[in-house]
Amino acid sequence: MSFGVLPNTVVNMASSSRAQVISLYRMLLRESAKFPSYNYRTYALRRVKDGFRENIAVDNPKALDVLLNQARESLAVIKRQVAIGQYYATQKTVVEGQRNRNV
């Protein structure tokens, strides 16, 4: 399971797929931030960002398609697991309670 492409430097990608990539990236980050568990939340956010950064230079449309499908699958997994985490939420960890953070 890996993630798609961050398009801000890729010039020759079709504008529709560029929009798709940006919207998927935003949705993945938004859903990942909802994990109640500190470790899962930080991991998902970090992995999405790094995954997109890794594939920044991909412009072959077939490869892009594969990556985008994987990203959509990952989004579905994250949504389900966030819901489960919320049903079984528990106390925060020591590093979270220390100060008000966004993460």
Added chain:
Amino acid sequence: MMSKTVTRKLLGSMCGLQTPRLTYCQTAVTASRREKEMIKSRELEKEELRPLYMDFQATTPMDPRVLDAMLPYQVNYYGNPHSRTHAYGWESESGMEKARKQVADLIAADPREIIFTSGATESNNMAIKGVARFYKAKKKHIITTQTEHKCVLDSCRVLEAEGFDITYLPVKTNGLLDLKQLEESIRPDTSLVSVMTINNEIGVKQPIKEIGQLCRSRNVFLHTDAAQAVGKIPIDVSDWKVDLMSISGHKIYGPKGVGALYVRRRPRVRIEPMQNGGGQERGLRSGTVPTPLAVGLGAACEVAQQEMEYDHKRISMLAKRLVQKIMAEIPDVFLNGDPEQRYPGCINLSFAYVEGESLLMALKDVALSSGSACTSASLEPSYVLRAIGADEDLAHSSIRFGIGRFTTEEEVDYTAEKCIHQVKRLRDMSPLWEMVQEGIDLKGIKWTQH
């Protein structure tokens, strides 16, 4: 002779508490009883913040992707995978076989060579006792090391009682096996050599490839307990010439209660089965395969294969950060085990002049362990540290830090700061530390009783 105040201070620093005035003998007895009660188990209060998890060698949290793969098999696809007559059985079997392929792909094996078990302990038992008993007519000798997991050592002990000869090879001070010694201990009647790939207490990585070559040339089977290694370092059972390999689910972000045993088919390794019954798993391990757990193990293996490079880079970076931070601030800290031939995520540090249990108690915001979970019930220092020749007092002051896929820089920094602070505080209370600061050589002191 030590004065009462020095005694009190000494025991006080060792227990992290101020002890009342007692004679030396009385304090010694109550100290050991007190140590047993020191880290009392209790449940967290409602608003109490959870400690950071830094004990990845004991077990790992399940990756969300693994749980997601398992749930359908817990909720809807609940059939017995060995039922041949209906869709419930077929879909369950298909999940199980897919998982088998995922496990096999991680270690470059054939799916037919993977047997699902209840964990690495069962796999180890099966491998060692199974091979020994099958070939016992002609071969009665088994070789293992002194730093193996308790289940391996205990299986060997049981075999000794059955009449086998076991050689427990010592390890060098860096934790690695001496290949010359291994070569010399192989006899014509040796059936099996068992060496773990990565040690769970000190993180040392054994040269399995060289050991495999040696064993293959002398016609001896090689079993390796790869519970801590699978999914973390690249493994190729054909390249390494390994004949049997134990895999544990809950060490690679999979579910607890499942593991696997790799049993080579070419050249064939025969095992006497320990669990008899309906002939499942090639007759080697009868019993219904727990499909959800097997699917979880398979998913964990697939995720591990995809994430191996990313995780390894990140864990190495975090481990370096932790060790450098700690060693820069406090002196007399020793890393147990070879600094190069190791898995970076398992860091065993000995803090001189500080007692391990009291440091653990002081670091109550961080989930750590000193020595492995299976030996922490007793007060004895870990046998692994003893085997690498650590000084008795250094063995008592060792802490194992585990770093894994979900560890953050924040957690590492918090752990390092807390550790530095507590070690300094405990050392300030310790008269031994005072004496060392004054330049006294502790080894030259003749301690006497009152």
